[in-house]
Each structure stands twice: as structure tokens, then as C-alpha cells.
Amino acid sequence: MNATPAFAHLDSEVGGLAAQPAAERIRFIRADRWIGFPRAELGVNLLRGLIDHPSCARMPCLLIHGDSGMGKTKIVERFRRDFPDDFDIQAGRAQRPVLIMEMPPGPSEQRFYRQMLAVLNAPQHGYERLDVLEQIALRLLHAINPRMLIIDEVHNLVAGTPREQRRTLNLLKFLANQLRIPLVCLGTDDALRAMQSDPQIASRFEPFHLPRWRADVAFRSLLATLETVLPLRKPSNLEQKSMVECILGHSRGITGNVVRLLTRAAVEAILNGQERIEATALERGLQPPSIERKHSML
Ligand SMILES: Nc1ncnc2c1ncn2[C@@H]1O[C@H](COP(=O)(O)OP(=O)(O)OP(=O)(O)O)[C@@H](O)[C@H]1O
Numbered sequence: 682m683n684a685t686p687a688f689a690h691l692d693s694e695v696g697g698l699a700a701q702p703a704a705e706r707i708r709f710i711r712a713d714r715w716i717g718f719p720r721a722e723l724g725v726n727l728l729r730g731l732i733d734h735p736s737c738a739r740m741p742c743l744l745i746h747g748d749s750g751m752g753k754t755k756i757v758e759r760f761r762r763d764f765p766d767d768f769d770i771q772a773g774r775a776q777r778p779v780l781i782m783e784m785p786p787g788p789s790e791q792r793f794y795r796q797m798l799a800v801l802n803a804p805q806h807g808y809e810r811l812d813v814l815e816q817i818a819l820r821l822l823h824a825i826n827p828r829m830l831i832i833d834e835v836h837n838l839v840a841g842t843p844r845e846q847r848r849t850l851n852l853l854k855f856l857a858n859q860l861r862i863p864l865v866c867l868g869t870d871d872a873l874r875a876m877q878s879d880p881q882i883a884s885r886f887e888p889f890h891l892p893r894w895r896a897d898v899a900f901r902s903l904l905a906t907l908e909t910v911l912p913l914r915k916p917s918n919l920e921q922k923s924m925v926e927c928i929l930g931h932s933r934g935i936t937g938n939v940v941r942l943l944t945r946a947a948v949e950a951i952l953n954g955q956e957r958i959e960a961t962a963l964e965r966g967l968q969p970p971s972i973e974r975k976h977s978m979l
């Protein structure tokens with residue numbers, strides 16, 4: 682569908698929505714979506730390259746790191762859409778090409794395996810010994826035969842004692858060797874520091890950083906893209922210097938804050954009839970809406 686000339690500031694698909702009633706547009710604005718900014722696309726492409734890597738004794742592994750809210754989990758979600766779970770009718774078993782789990786808070790090997798078994802939907806009693814947990818997990822992993830193991834929230838490692846951290850890092854090495862599949866870890870820069878403390882882990886896991894946004898071409902381009910997917914009837918010109926500085930200041934360069942800030946401001950622009958994001962709406966920043974404003978939104 683082509684955008685009508687009146688909505689030339691919008692993406693062609695979104696242009697068709699701009700004439701719709703407020704409720705429909707607000708629902709669209711608040712919906713979860715993928716914005717393929719170059720660094721995020723690069724992350725997805727690295728994952729695509731890894732999953733196609735032929736099995737070998739020393740599989741390459743990846744650590745995606747950056748501040749909370751930068752979009753690490755979002756990259757994995759986007760990547761995983763192309764590798765959905767399936768069921769092999771002939772073999773009579775589930776297929777999970779991409780297995781995603783979280784590093785448990787206060788990590789220990791037991792907790793790690795319990796978390797993994799929970800993700801694998803394996804029944805457990807809660808009193809199994811470590812060697813039993815390990816055996817069950819490995820048996821299931823070999824049966825399901827994942828092509829990649831992704832471990833989110835790896836910065837939880839630092840909540841453990843140095844000994845627990847070391848043991849958990851050894852466990853990652855063990856799994857990478859046993860499974861011969863790429864391991865991908867996601868975490869804040871604490872995860873990077875913890876993983877770099879182990880030379881073998883450091884040499885195996887290639888770090889990929891999602892840095893905070895700065896006032897540069899890449900950020901202006903992100904704002905321009907976001908503007909095209911928010912179905913407002915008038916252009917907001919988010920690329921203007923004053924808007925860029927305002928958004929950067931309030932979001933502290935964190936992707937999640939940028940998205941939240943613009944989502945709120947866009948909803949407000951529809952509700953108050955301005956139909957464009959105003960600097961004043963951005964000035965209110967990321968404060969939760971006051972009770973009065975909340976009521977006026979209903
Ligand atoms: N590529 C993207 N497209 C659209 N929205 C995004 C993108 N990246 C990040 N966001 C927004 O930022 C929010 C935070 O992203 P995400 O949960 O992936 O961050 P994270 O780096 O995993 O943070 P944490 O370390 O706290 O888990 C998302 O809910 C979404 O609103």
C-alpha cells in the first residue's frame with residue numbers, strides 16, 4: 682500500500698493507518714515491533730552465521746553485551762523467529778533448533794541445570810544431585826539436538842562467589858565441548874568482565890557490544906525510522922538537533938528508553954490532537970504519567 686501524499690513522512694504500510702481512529706493507532710503504537718537499526722541487524726546476522734557454522738571441536742561462541750535496555754534480548758527474539766520449535770513426526774520428538782535459557786541469579790551448577798531442565802520441560806523433583814541433573818540435561822540435549830544454546834542474563838554470574846563463578850564458567854566450556862554447538866551469552870558489561878576473567882572463555886567468546894546511542898548519524902537515523910512507524914498525521918521532525926538532544930538526554934542513550942519515550946509522546950500527541958511529537962511532551966521525559974494525566978488518557 683502506498684502512503685497518501687499527506688502522510689509522506691510515514692512508512693508506506695503505516696501511512697494507511699494514519700487515517701484510522703485514535704484507539705486503533707494507539708494499539709499499533711504500543712505493539713511490540715522490531716526496528717532493524719544497523720547494529721541490531723549486524724547482531725542478528727552474526728547469530729545467523731554462527732548457527733550455520735559446521736560442527737567442530739572448538740565452536741565459535743558469542744557474547745552480546747551492553748547496558749540494560751539496549752536491545753540484546755530483542756536481537757535474539759528477532760533471530761529466533763527464523764528458527765521456530767518444531768515436532769519431528771517420524772522421530773516422534775520435539776525439535777528446538779535454538780534453545781534459550783537464563784543464567785540463574787546466584788549461579789551454581791545445580792541451579793544452571795535446573796533452569797535448563799525447566800526450559801526443556803523436563804520433570805524434576807528438586808532433590809537430584811548434580812551428576813544426575815547433568816546426566817538428564819545432556820541426554821535431553823542430545824535427543825533434542827539444538828543447533829545453538831543462548832544464555833541470557835549472564836551478568837547474574839557476578840552475583841555468585843568467585844568459586845561459583847569459576848565453576849559456572851567451566852560449565853559453559855564443558856557444554857560447548859560436549860554439544861559442539863555455538864553458545865551465545867547475553868549480558869551487561871559485568872558479564873564481559875566476568876567472562877574475560879577466564880582466559881579460555883575469553884578466547885572462545887567473541888564480544889559484540891551494543892553501545893549507548895550518541896548524537897550521531899546512526900542515532901538520527903534511528904529516530905527517523907521510528908518516526909516513520911508512529912502513525913501520527915503530521916511530521917514531528919525528530920531528526921532536528923533540538924529533538925535529538927532532548928531525546929538523547931532523557932533516554933540516556935538507551936534504546937528501550939528511546940522507544941518508551943517516543944511511544945508515550947506519540948500516544949499523547951494523538952490524545953491531545955496535536956498529531957505530532959512536541960518537544961514539551963519529551964521534556965516530561967520518562968516520568969510515569971500522573972494520576973490526572975492517566976485519567977485524561979482513558
Ligand atoms: N531492535 C529493536 N526494535 C524495537 N525495539 C527495540 C529494539 N531493541 C530494543 N528495543 C526496545 O528496547 C526494550 C529493551 O530491549 P531488550 O529487552 O532487548 O534489552 P536488553 O538489552 O535485553 O536489556 P536487559 O539487559 O535489561 O535484559 C525493548 O522492550 C524494546 O522496547
Ligand SMILES: [Mg+2]
Pocket residue numbers: 753754755833834
Ligand atoms: Mg534482556
